[in-house]
Amino acid sequence: MNSGTLPAVIAGFGTGLSLIVAIGAQNAFVLRQGARGQAVLAVVGICAASDAVLIALGVAGLGAVVTAWPAALTAVGLAGGGFLTCYGILAARRALRPAAEQALTTRGTTAGSVRTAVLTCLAMTWLNPHVYLDTVLLLGSVAADRGSLRWAFGLGAMLASSAWFAGLGYGARLLSGVLSRPIAWRVLDSLVAATMLAMGVMLLARTF
Template sequence: MTSSFVPAAAAGFGTGLSLIVAIGAQNAFVLRQGLRRQAVLAVVVICALSDAALIALGVAGLGAVVTAWPAALTVVGLAGGCFLLCYGALAAVRALRPGDGQALSTRGTTTGSVRAAVLTCLALTWLNPHVYLDTVLMLGSIAADRGPLRWVFGAGAMLASLAWFAGLGYGARLLSGVLARPAAWRVLDSLVAVTMLAMGATLLLRTV
């Protein structure tokens, strides 16, 4: 049994990465916070712990609840879609009318900005119905095939989430030289705006 731990954990790690590493609202937000060096630790911890909780729910078998209660996903989809549209609109405003907040510096970090980052991160994570389908239902189903090693598989997926978000949040500063100019930030905010608006519209269209 012990000799099977590593393959099961590695499979969980690979499966977790395949579900996390994609251009999406959450990753775009973590990247932006990492580039601005604002509340990076809080954002990374929230993302990793949220994923761990969702993975644990999936491994424990709560995917059946998600399948049996589609109305909950509808409510989450509506709320998440509206939130993404609002966030995308704000990013578009930043791209069109950049201000002092574009500077790559931690000196502007305040309690208010940290609170806003935390609340935004929680909303982007928990108001996305796809996270319940992918992480709870899909990953949970794959883990169930591992039998008694399903929690080892789940632990591998949790580790993948932690590694990805930590790398994305703290590795983003390597691009600080490229994004030292306001024009580069306008491009980034434009990409964030397009991503958020597209995902928000898609969620609403699929939900309604």
């Protein structure tokens, strides 16, 4: 192993973690699914695998292609902004009318809930331009400065993503005692609604 490989992996881990930890639509969704105990493995797997693919594309140099084609990010921004705004409205409805959403506080997983969680997670991940900016563009450009060690740096960023989403999704179960009270779900849904609506409106505003 090259003497610089481990430092490059560690640097990638730290850089990736610093970008992922910030509160955002994806993290809020993973937190809620983890707290509900529904489709946690599927959601964590999708987030980690998607980040790995995007980081790999960034390290391979796709960032230059994305930069040269801004219309792509504009289209993603429109779709993602609309999606996040709608999801935020639904979360606000759950917070304001908990009785109407009583079933959503029930733990457990069904085929329908897994399918819905998977589709929502895919949309939350791939329709969010910030994901491309953080992984393909930013991490890709930082990795490029590492030269021959850029893939070691990328590996570190991928490991950070996997560790974060696994910790967030499964660590949320530690909140099960707190979330046994309806008021706690209203607070959580209020946080999710505020995050989704803010990001959705911001994406739409930047697009127009």
